[in-house]
Amino acid sequence: MPVVDLAVSRVRELNKALHQLPRNTNETHWTVQNPAGQHSIAVGIDAPIEVMIEGHVGYYCAGMNKDAQITISGNAGVGLAENMMSGVVRLAGDASQAAGATGRGGLLIIEGNASARCGISMKGIDIVVKGSIGPMSAFMAQTGNLVVLGDAGEALGDSIYEARLFVRGEVKSLGADCEEKPLGSEERAILAGLLDRAGVDVPADSFRLFGSARRLYHFHVDNAY
């Protein structure tokens, strides 16, 4: 049960120690103390371990995570779990901008609110936000699912591709090429599964689904002039 105190050790030492773990390590439970808003904590992990971070973190915490289960007891700065590949990242507080940006897999659970650009350019990640999300969320979102129990800010899903956006509260406005879609049984099952994994007990039917109108998919151009 290694404990790393970032008031004493440097982030660089923590990350290096985490990177050196073999995938079958016995050191599977890590605690990080006094993160004090430092950046790039627990980035680039490639092992099925658990990391508990006690406090607030700066930018890019849990970036590019593979397989680890990372829990943060405080709030997070920009780009929480950016480009995550797999694993689970759970944040107890609020997240700043671009939470889950470009994520390609895994599950990101935000107990509080997320700021602007949540799920921007997402590529397969699942994100569950129990509070509300800010403007320009899911901008150019490609694949994956974004579930929001609260409200969504302006221009939700602008220039979206094939990601699914489930929102329970109000949507201030939709971005270009994003439209409401019927919540079919397939989508309802995906949503119910995510709500279950995030420990949320609300009916899937209370959400609305948004996705791509696919009107921006072609430039309508003869390209050979």
Add this chain to the structure above:
Amino acid sequence: MSESPPTTPRTPPRFSATFDPYTIAQIQRAAATGIYDIRGGGAKRALPHFDDLLFLGASMSRYPLEGYREKCGTEVVLGARFASKPITLRTPVTIAGMSFGALSGPAKEALGRGASAVGTSTTTGDGGMTVEERGHSKTLVYQYLPSRYGMNPDDLRKADAIEVVVGQGAKPGGGGMLLGQKISARVAAMRDLPEGIDQRSACRHPDWTGPDDLEIKIGELREITDWEKPIYVKIGASRPYYDTALAAKAGADVVVVDGMQGGTAATQEVFIENVGIPTLACIRQAVQALQDLGLHRKVQLIVSGGIRTGADVAKALALGADAVAIGTAALIALGDNNPALEDEYRKLGTTAGAYDDWQDGRDPAGITTQDPELASRLDPVKAGHRLANYLSVLTLEAQTIARACGKSHVHNLEPEDLVALTIEAAAMARVPLAGTDWIPGHPGTSF
């Protein structure tokens, strides 16, 4: 015998300089289609360029080196500022980032083979790293682009260096485009996109804005890769002094400045020809920025955009660059615009030497295509060999010039070795107009 009536002298038909035939054709094309023109390549208009500079060579007061025998070094080390594993190249000519997607698999493989044969690096592009490319490239730079297509930490760890792309010279401020014809099943899967759509890459990074954020982002990339890999920042030339200074301040090991002649796989013609500044105009500004920070030669500068010959290489280095990167010229060396394919270019409504529809996937040379039949025409071994030959010639030519100027390493070339043929080039390159000691805009020099 009656005299024939005197003919009245007539003026020949006169084309307007403003509404010249090309402009008229552009208007007619726009009127017929209602959509702007998209093409590949870089700016085609005439611009002040390396051709407007000349080397002075050794004379009474300078001592030349013997052409073949005396040593003239060409190796370059990139990334020693912060990276624990900087890279060393045998020649200062590198292969610029061009995506798998824009280019075929065999073309990417050929680039890797050619570059590796002469000891230089290749670069991935907007679309991720392919196994062929990694496998055939001894030194591979992995691009970190706004789109983040295919980005993953395993490839990051496999790379020899990381290049954060802020912009491209062909389109500073613009994102990438890849048209549906080229989004094959493999390309779509690598980018997490539906097959066959016209794809536009983001023009801004999704999770950082501005140089202060970039510093933190670079920190994250270093943390993920345990501070081993050199980190480059690539900018499209528009405000090179400030952009270079900010990239260096944000912690870059290497700054790549790409001028407006730099090629692209697909961009609007209006963008290519009208946004950004010429390569010649940005080198001294970028060097000045590094000098002002005390970082010239500590942070390496790579210059690209219209590099064609060893003379261009030598001139870029003399102006203060540490290395150059080539895109278009490398594709030509592989076989692009080959006159032997003239019949096929004609069918596409163009001619060898002018073919620039790299966006459209019908490249008869098999380079800018995802069509399996066309792509299979390019033999990666032979094409790689041609590229290696070409890279060797660039290196030999640069050495020839450096020796003539008395330099035992190409990096010893300096602005003092150069003069300009035009006032514009003199002002941009900050070297005197030939035959004078006048550098326009430079106090203390006179015509």
